[in-house]
Amino acid sequence: MxxxxxxxxxxxxxxxxxxxxxxxxxxxxxxxxxxxxxxxxxxHSSPPGNVVPQQLPPAPRLFVSRSEELTELDRWHADEERQLLVVISGPGGVGKTSLALRWLHGARDRFPDGQLYVDLGAHADTPAQPDEVLEWFLGALGVEVPPPSLAQRQALFRSLTADRAFSILLDNAASAAQVRPLLPASPCCAVVVTSRWRLSPLGVDGARFVEVDPMDVGDSVELLEQVVGEPRLAEEADAARELARLCGGLPIALGVIGARLSRRPRRTLAKEVDELRTETSRLASLDLDDSTSTTRPRSAPSSTSPMWTCRHARRGSTA
Ligand SMILES: Nc1ncnc2c1ncn2[C@@H]1O[C@H](COP(=O)(O)OP(=O)(O)OP(=O)(O)O)[C@@H](O)[C@H]1O
Ligand SMILES: [Mg+2]
Structure with missing residues (x-):
């Protein structure tokens, strides 16, 4: 009994x-x-679906400019009756992930069911496979043992996200084909994809596109001010503008140079300009520009400045 x-x-x-x-x-x-x-x-364990994942990496502590892009994202989200799908593209280090995080953290209240995040690893040796990513997402939604096939995982993911409001950041996407199986069906969700590629084929899926350009000199100087301190830049305004130009408007480069100056409080900005010019011409002669890479979708922002490349920034950041 x-x-x-x-x-x-x-x-x-x-x-x-x-x-x-x-x-x-x-x-x-x-x-x-x-x-x-x-x-x-x-x-049986309790049915999944009541977990609220909060997977987004932290919002950037320092953030300047990009108000037009943020306004556009807000507007699209307000206007869109379907699921919002946005592709944020641009060269390495221009600030795609930072922009996505800034917007998604600001819009957190609009996605009460949670936030999902994955690095799709476009620049890794082996980019993430959709079935692995779905296993990760299903795990975040409380599924301990995911079904075996990709189709079953997609179906379960859609069921668990149906009529719920999640924000999903697919960072560093390699292709539209990598992104498509990861799209939920719920109109209340928003999916933000970042990529160095434009991923134009996602247009047929209703994607909106944001192309992030390098910062102009004014915004670049503002970023340097935030890192180095306004008084020091005001003392050498011309050198500050030249540094901004040499960094090609890339926030990653500006951050590296700013950090370098902060570590050396007595160093003049003019000295930094001289050194950067020497370094960049030496590196240029070694042909280190990432734009020669076959995997790079768009050239480095050479129209703004040929002086700084992504790889250069990485070297600087480890120096
Ligand atoms: N608007 C901004 N204000 C201040 N710093 C920024 C801004 N955007 C980006 N940065 C800084 O620049 C660096 C590179 O930014 P981010 O990682 O967002 O670039 P990315 O375009 O996503 O690069 P990748 O293609 O390599 O993924 C980070 O250190 C970030 O904090
Ligand atoms: Mg990124």
Whole structure:
């Protein structure tokens, strides 16, 4: 005989149902079923779908400019009745991920069911496969054992996100084909994709496109000011503008140079300009520009400045 009574219960203690007294040992959270005798017992974990994942990396602590892009994202989200799908593209280090994080953190309240994040690894040796990513997402949604096939994982992912409002950041996407299987069906979700590629084929999926350009000199100087301090830049305004130009408007480069100046409080900006010019001409002669790479979708911002490349920035950041 099985007593079917169940009580919502939190803690330890004694339950009395229909004259029978049972003692609950240990701590129970949720429903406790009081049973007489039981034949075979199957225990199922609670159904997934009530987990609120918060996977977004932190918002950038320092953030300047990009107000037009942020306004556009806000407007699209407000206007879009379907699911918002946005591709943010631009050269390496221009600030695509930072822009996405800035907007998604600011819009957090609009996605009460949570945020999902994955680095799709376009620049890694092996970019992430959609079935692996879906396993990751399903895990974040409480699924302990994902179904085996890609189609089953997609179907379960769509079921669990249906009519719910998640924001999803697919960072460093390699192709439209890598992104498509990861799109939920819910119109309440927003998916932001970043890529050095434009991923134009996603236009047929209704994507909106933001191309992030290098910063202009004014914004570049503002970024340097935030890192180095305004008084020091004001003392050498011309050198500051020249540094901004040499960095090609790339925030990653401006951050590296700013950090270098901060570590050396007595160094003049003019000295930094001289050194950077020497370094860049030496590196240019070594042909280190990433724009020669076959995997690079767009050239480095050579129209703004040929002086700084992504790889150069990485060298600087480890120096
Ligand atoms: N608007 C901004 N204000 C201040 N700093 C920024 C801004 N955008 C980017 N940065 C800084 O520049 C660096 C590179 O930014 P980010 O990682 O967003 O570039 P990315 O375009 O995503 O590069 P990648 O193609 O390599 O992924 C980071 O250190 C970031 O903090
Ligand atoms: Mg990025």
């Amino acid at each position: 099985l007593w079917t009574n169940s009580k919502s219960y939190l803690g330890r203690g004694v339950m009395r149902v229909a004259g029978v007294e049972n003692t609950v040992s240990g701590t129970a959270r949720g429903n406790v079923v009081q049973a007489g005798s039981i034949g075979t017992l199957h225990i």
